[in-house]
Amino acid sequence: MSGWTPSAVWIEASEVDSALAARVRTRLPSTPIHVVEEARLAEPPTFREGKRRLVVQRNGGSFLQHCPAGTPGVVCCSYLVMRFESNCPFDCSYCFLQDYVRNNPAIKVFTNVADGLAEIAAVLRAHPARTFRVGTGDVADSLALDHLTDLSCELVPFFAAQPNVVLELKTKSAGVDNLLGLDPKDRVVVSWSLNTPAMVAEEEDGAASLAERLAAAVRVQQAGYQVGFHFDPLIAHDGWEEGYRAVIELIFRQIDTRRVAWVSLGSLRMTPSLKAAIKARPRRARLLDTELVPNSDGKQRVWRGLRVKMYRRLLAWLRDVDSRMPLYICMEPASVWEKVFGEVPTDSEVARRLVAALA
Amino acid sequence: MTHAPELEQGVRQWAAERRYRHALVERWLRLDAADARALLGLAVELRLGENQLRDVWDCAEDVAARDRSSLAAVLTGPPLTRARRRAEGRSDRLKAIKAALRRLRYPQLVATEERLAELVQQLALPRSVRVTLPDCLEGDTLRVDIVVDSAAALAAAAAALHAAATRPECTAIFTLLEEAP
Numbered sequence: 001m002s003g004w005t006p007s008a009v010w011i012e013a014s015e016v017d018s019a020l021a022a023r024v025r026t027r028l029p030s031t032p033i034h035v036v037e038e039a040r041l042a043e044p045p046t047f048r049e050g051k052r053r054l055v056v057q058r059n060g061g062s063f064l065q066h067c068p069a070g071t072p073g074v075v076c077c078s079y080l081v082m083r084f085e086s087n088c089p090f091d092c093s094y095c096f097l098q099d100y101v102r103n104n105p106a107i108k109v110f111t112n113v114a115d116g117l118a119e120i121a122a123v124l125r126a127h128p129a130r131t132f133r134v135g136t137g138d139v140a141d142s143l144a145l146d147h148l149t150d151l152s153c154e155l156v157p158f159f160a161a162q163p164n165v166v167l168e169l170k171t172k173s174a175g176v177d178n179l180l181g182l183d184p185k186d187r188v189v190v191s192w193s194l195n196t197p198a199m200v201a202e203e204e205d206g207a208a209s210l211a212e213r214l215a216a217a218v219r220v221q222q223a224g225y226q227v228g229f230h231f232d233p234l235i236a237h238d239g240w241e242e243g244y245r246a247v248i249e250l251i252f253r254q255i256d257t258r259r260v261a262w263v264s265l266g267s268l269r270m271t272p273s274l275k276a277a278i279k280a281r282p283r284r285a286r287l288l289d290t291e292l293v294p295n296s297d298g299k300q301r302v303w304r305g306l307r308v309k310m311y312r313r314l315l316a317w318l319r320d321v322d323s324r325m326p327l328y329i330c331m332e333p334a335s336v337w338e339k340v341f342g343e344v345p346t347d348s349e350v351a352r353r354l355v356a357a358l359a
Numbered sequence: 360m361t362h363a364p365e366l367e368q369g370v371r372q373w374a375a376e377r378r379y380r381h382a383l384v385e386r387w388l389r390l391d392a393a394d395a396r397a398l399l400g401l402a403v404e405l406r407l408g409e410n411q412l413r414d415v416w417d418c419a420e421d422v423a424a425r426d427r428s429s430l431a432a433v434l435t436g437p438p439l440t441r442a443r444r445r446a447e448g449r450s451d452r453l454k455a456i457k458a459a460l461r462r463l464r465y466p467q468l469v470a471t472e473e474r475l476a477e478l479v480q481q482l483a484l485p486r487s488v489r490v491t492l493p494d495c496l497e498g499d500t501l502r503v504d505i506v507v508d509s510a511a512a513l514a515a516a517a518a519a520l521h522a523a524a525t526r527p528e529c530t531a532i533f534t535l536l537e538e539a540p
Binding site: 284288289291293294295296303304305306308309312335339 | 464466467468495498536539
């Protein structure tokens with residue numbers, strides 16, 4: 001078995017007979033496993049150490065939420081997120097989880113997947129005329145734990161059978177083996193967050209290399225999935241123009257643009273508390289050297305003229321490849337959309353276009 | 360980190376006098392001696408309040424980390440030394456230091472702001488017209504204020520603005536605001 005393995009696993013006693021717990025035990029035969037009444041772990045000495053612990057437990061709350069990127073003042077793609085896991089084994093220097101799950105002592109996987117699926121099914125039934133986009137990659141990597149959980153084997157058949165939803169599995173891993181034997185029926189998009197090789201090497205510790213991600217994308221596309229790409233965060237590092245252009249060229253030498261569901265762009269952004277969390281880590285992230293300035297939404301980004309320049313460049317290169325590929329930018333105000341795309345669609349129009357492109 | 364007793368005492372005494380929070384003092388005392396001393400020198404010289412100190416410190420620390428230098432080297436380097444010497448009053452000195460630090464921390468942004476300021480200057484607008492760039496260039500609109508006390512002054516300002524709007528510098532301003540060079 002390849003892929004991430006934890007240093008230890010804690011399984012809540014009530015879930016010890018669950019299918020997920022059984023799979024984890026089987027696949028981690030030499031990892032210490034603790035069965036506990038309640039997995040209240042002490043805070044680890046470092047944030048990184050928490051990423052080596054796995055907790056198997058029941059989710060007592062809701063699985064389904066609106067994407068937190070949809071804050072007031074930005075054009076939003078009306079995305080929904082489902083949280084079957086929390087925290088991520090990769091340790092990207094810019095990741096908001098460093099702040100969001102700052103005190104989270106472990107990676108958590110939830111056993112009651114069926115409850116989550118029932119929750120989304122109720123929403124889909126209640127709004128039959130609307131097609132939703134749902135992703136599992138906001139507080140977790142959609143595929144990084146799949147070799148332990150087989151979560152995709154439950155999600156893909158479920159979503160493939162729904163008439164009005166598209167599931168996005170967003171990842172920085174190359175763990176697509178489970179997906180290859182499943183039939184997505186055009187209801188599942190597998191997408192990769194990409195960056196330049198320099199940024200991947202420097203800022204995305206533990207994640208698959210760019211070449212590995214692209215190889216995985218080719219495999220799933222050949223297996224019948226639509227794929228997506230997220231240039232997010234775009235980082236204004238030395239040589240960014242050549243770097244991102246080369247990545248785009250590399251992708252589309254191998255990927256069929258007719259089976260690309262969407263490509264998104266998003267600028268590096270951080271809240272003051274995330275910045276403080278990043279600065280508190282032992283290894284200094286070079287991306288803190290970029291010229292981030294405060295924006296009206298409380299986040300810091302590189303100044304707007306530079307963001308617009310970056311978006312325009314990437315957009316032009318992507319359109320040179322195939323002008324029909326659906327493109328959007330994430331967490332930017334209408335005025336930036338206007339400069340980049342020459343129009344400002346409503347939130348619902350952005351969402352409608354993205355699902356229409358899949359039809 | 361253990362510092363010379365006089366340095367630790369100096370920091371603690373100054374922090375107590377200015378009522379800095381405990382966490383800030385502890386962070387200060389974790390610095391290298393040269394950094395802690397340079398910061399103390401600046402804090403005493405400018406009688407910095409806690410927020411002022413933190414702003415200067417954070418910015419200088421960012422510059423030091425980027426340039427693989429030290430806090431002391433930034434605080435005592437030529438740009439800040441010039442700023443500390445140049446200005447007269449305490450608040451002017453602090454303003455000059457913050458500007459020098461900002462220039463170090465945001466070189467591309469500041470260069471663009473300066474280019475824009477030059478272009479605004481070249482519009483040769485009367486004193487009754489004030490042009491304000493967006494904060495940190497986070498926007499592509501200019502604010503233009505006209506302050507006049509007569510119809511004639513208003514007409515003159517309007518004429519000057521009309522002329523300015525047709526100049527290539529004006530186009531260059533909006534081009535630069537819209538997209539980085």
